[in-house]
Amino acid sequence: xxxxxxxxxxxxxxxxxxxxxxxxxxxxxxxxxxxxxxxxxxxxxxxxxxxxxxxxxxxxxxxxxxxxxxxxxxxxxxxxxxxxxxxxxxxxxxxxxxxxxxxxxxxxxxxxxxxxxxxxxxxxxxxxxxxxxxxxxxxxxxxxxxxxxxxxxxxxxxxxxxxxxxxxxxxxxxxxxxxxxxxxxxx
Amino acid sequence: xxxxxxxxxxxxxxxxxxxxxxxxxxxxxxxxxxxxxxxxxxxxxxxxxxxxxxxxxxxxxxxxxxxxxxxxxxxxxxxxxxxxxxxxxxxxxxxxxxxxxxxxxxxxxxxxxxxxxxxxxxxxxxxxxxxxxxxxxxxxxxxxxxxxxxxxxxxxxxxxxxxxxxxxxxxxxxxxxxxxxxxxxxx
DNA sequence: TTCATAACAGAACATATTGTTCTTTAAGTA
DNA sequence: TACTTAAAGAACAATATGTTCTGTTATGAA
Numbered sequence: 001x002x003x004x005x006x007x008x009x010x011x012x013x014x015x016x017x018x019x020x021x022x023x024x025x026x027x028x029x030x031x032x033x034x035x036x037x038x039x040x041x042x043x044x045x046x047x048x049x050x051x052x053x054x055x056x057x058x059x060x061x062x063x064x065x066x067x068x069x070x071x072x073x074x075x076x077x078x079x080x081x082x083x084x085x086x087x088x089x090x091x092x093x094x095x096x097x098x099x100x101x102x103x104x105x106x107x108x109x110x111x112x113x114x115x116x117x118x119x120x121x122x123x124x125x126x127x128x129x130x131x132x133x134x135x136x137x138x139x140x141x142x143x144x145x146x147x148x149x150x151x152x153x154x155x156x157x158x159x160x161x162x163x164x165x166x167x168x169x170x171x172x173x174x175x176x177x178x179x180x181x182x183x184x185x186x187x
Numbered sequence: 188x189x190x191x192x193x194x195x196x197x198x199x200x201x202x203x204x205x206x207x208x209x210x211x212x213x214x215x216x217x218x219x220x221x222x223x224x225x226x227x228x229x230x231x232x233x234x235x236x237x238x239x240x241x242x243x244x245x246x247x248x249x250x251x252x253x254x255x256x257x258x259x260x261x262x263x264x265x266x267x268x269x270x271x272x273x274x275x276x277x278x279x280x281x282x283x284x285x286x287x288x289x290x291x292x293x294x295x296x297x298x299x300x301x302x303x304x305x306x307x308x309x310x311x312x313x314x315x316x317x318x319x320x321x322x323x324x325x326x327x328x329x330x331x332x333x334x335x336x337x338x339x340x341x342x343x344x345x346x347x348x349x350x351x352x353x354x355x356x357x358x359x360x361x362x363x364x365x366x367x368x369x370x371x372x373x374x
Numbered sequence: 375t376t377c378a379t380a381a382c383a384g385a386a387c388a389t390a391t392t393g394t395t396c397t398t399t400a401a402g403t404a
Numbered sequence: 405t406a407c408t409t410a411a412a413g414a415a416c417a418a419t420a421t422g423t424t425c426t427g428t429t430a431t432g433a434a
Contacts, residue, residue: 002403002409029390031391040413041412042394042410042413117301147349148369151345151349154341155345158338158345159334159338177329178329181330182338185372186369189380191380191381191382191430191431228384228423229381229423230382233381
């Protein structure tokens with residue numbers, strides 16, 4: 001990818017993030033974005049067909065990182081994802097989320113947060129299906145499997161939203177405990 | 188309220204619902220709504236300052252009904268809300284939701300479903316705080332109260348979304364069981 | 375039934391936003 | 405250096421928004 005392309009892409013992402021702090025998604029115009037980013041109108045449309053595509057790609061890039069299954073050496077925690085322990089996995093993800101705290105809160109609270117949440121739910125859904133639902137013999141026979149998975153991933157999204165609402169006061173480890181406390185008795 | 192006002196208001200609501208089936212919220216124009224509703228442009232803006240206000244008021248009206256604490260005699264179920272039994276309350280709400288099934292699914296799946304969900308969550312949050320969190324001595328001392336309430340109400344919204352996604356196949360009683368199955372062990 | 379009031383229709387309007395097309399300039403790559 | 409490709413900038417049509425008129429019609433009260 002051309003260096004210029006990366007630069008404009010970054011500039012647009014940054015401008016968009018900055019604007020999302022004060023204005024709401026639907027009220028931000030393409031004009032404002034390109035003014036803030038200092039790029040030409042043509043350039044914007046060359047990168048993103050619509051404003052929605054911009055939001056979509058921003059979400060995708062963020063989650064691609066947060067849910068990446070090969071974490072580099074982290075300064076604050078060095079658990080390996082390979083262990084497969086649910087609590088560890090969750091803690092790992094929460095650390096990544098906290099790194100992107102500001103962007104997260106912007107995307108989750110902007111009035112198009114629904115798109116963001118859908119992504120979030122979807123990524124975590126996949127993770128739950130893969131890692132946390134094997135080997136666990138089901139105690140709960142009342143509810144169907146797919147509902148249970150949906151419940152777990154939905155609860156995680158909710159938890160993170162609650163965490164963000166409270167300015168991420170608690171450390172990731174504690175949040176992971178909360179998650180486990182409401183999920184463990186059910187599976 | 189003037190009979191003419193009610194009539195136009197109804198016409199606009201109906202037209203909006205009808206359009207939401209095939210087109211997505213943000214792509215629907217005011218022009219399309221007033222064409223479908225057969226009302227003048229001026230009239231629309233006299234009722235709703237913006238398209239968002241229309242969506243907002245539609246949601247509010249719907250939930251006002253669904254969460255109304257004085258249910259009339261229902262043909263399918265005649266539990267009283269006064270009993271205070273959580274499962275009964277939930278079942279009651281689910282019946283109301285099913286009545287408005289089509290409108291619900293439209294609002295929940297349209298790309299501005301976030302607003303709708305926020306309303307939903309908010310209403311149920313209030314209900315949980317009032318009815319389901321009194322007298323229950325907390326077994327779970329790990330998680331804070333406000334998180335627990337948030338978790339419960341969030342889980343209900345999730346459950347309903349899952350129900351809608353599955354074409355509301357299961358009867359409300361069964362859905363209430365699912366809810367209880369994932370919530371009861373936690374409280 | 376009459377009558378004042380308020381809601382509505384319809385057209386015309388300014389304004390703003392979108393997305394495209396062109397040419398020219400500058401940066402990156404081989 | 406020379407070729408290629410991205411970006412800037414201006415100008416454009418097309419469309420949507422929200423407002424302001426004027427005239428008409430339905431409604432509820434006297």
